[in-house]
Amino acid sequence: MVTAPDAIAADYETLSVDLAGRAYDILIGNGLLARVGALSKPVLRQPRVIIVTDSTVAPLHLQTVEDSFRAAGVAVASIVVPAGEGSKRFDRLEALLDELLAARIERRTMLVALGGGVIGDLTGFAAAITLRGLDFIQIPTTLLAQVDSSVGGKTGINTRHGKNLVGAFHQPRLVLADTGVLDTLPRRELLAGYAEVVKYGLLGDAGFFDWLEANGAALLAGDTARRRHAVKVSCAAKAAIVARDEKETGDRALLNLGHTFGHALEAETGFGAMLLHGEGVAIGMVMAFDLSADLGLCPAADAGRARAHLKEVGLPVSPLDVAGRQHWSVDKLLGHMAKDKKVADGKITFILARGIGDAFITRDVDAQAVRDLLARSIES
Secondary structure (H helix, E strand, C coil): CCCCCCCCCCCCCCEECCCCCCCCCEEEECCCCHHHHHHHHHHHHCCCEEEEEECCCCCCCHHHHHHHHHHHCCCCEEECCCCHHHCCHHHHHHHHHHHHHCCCCCCCEEEEEEEHHHHHHHHHHHHHHHHHHCCCEHHHHHHHHHHHHCCCCCCEECCCCCEEEEEEEEECCEEEEEEEHHHCCCHHHHHHHHHHCCCCCCHHHHHHHHHHHHHHHHHCCCHHHHHHHHHHHHHHHHHHHHHHCCCCCHHHHHHHHCCHHHHHHHHHHHCCCCCCCHHHHHHHHHHHHHHHHHCCCCHHHHHHHHCCCCCHHCCCCCCCCCCCCCCCCCHHHHHHHHCCCCEECCCCCEEEEEEEEECCCCCCCCHHHHHHHHHHHHHH
């Protein structure tokens, strides 16, 4: 575990994702957007970038990033797509590709993903397939993207069959996590990102979860040093796992704690504003710990701690906490889970836990236990 700081450092901190021949840095600090041009120059293969952002982020941060690139002598153009999960669709991808090609990009042109997880996934996938591969930089502007989706090279879009079922592993050249931009996030978005922070404690770092129980409220209230520490610990944890297992053939699946249940809930709500990704993950993590306790794998007290902390900060912990849902169906949720991209030989992959900080991967889970848990979780 990274030691908690007593005071925020004057400059940014650097973590490395150690992949053979494709290593890259994660820069974490306050005020990085205004310095992105100079910080990015070492990884640019030509003095030209195209920024992809969305209609929510553009009014807040696009001018700062464009000015920084221009001040560094880098030509810049920008593409703004509609905000929201709806932009992770084939038609939006096609429109983005058409704009990129119309701009006469070259293989040395750098794409810049300025936004949350949707923009990172969409831009990264476009970079992976345009001209058979472009470089790109991640500038995540949400807590969720800073601690999770911007690191590790997973890119993709959704289909009617499920979330992120079409995509590619395509690593960025650089990740710049400006913790100052978190001040612009609505409380709900901040909480959704915090669920992914909690995930790192629950899956592999009990000490970090202890720290979050003591410091999470202050972090969410705006404490700069605590936010920076949480981003650093989370990114370090993910970087270590990605370095061991880039393409999710083993340990990287641990990062999906809560996602098997959460993605099913997202699919049933239409991947929209009714349930944000991090909210689905929060509910899914509680369900994963409850299932672990049901199976006698995890102390009930640990499942209770996970539930209590997430609920205390204001995250949903049950499907019944999702506003607007009139009815849940066990069979429909199981159907969504069966389409998960981690299914192997027809068996659903679950990330369960022996306790806080001790998650593991399994496909050997009693189907009736899963059905019973779902039924109990959706009873009104």
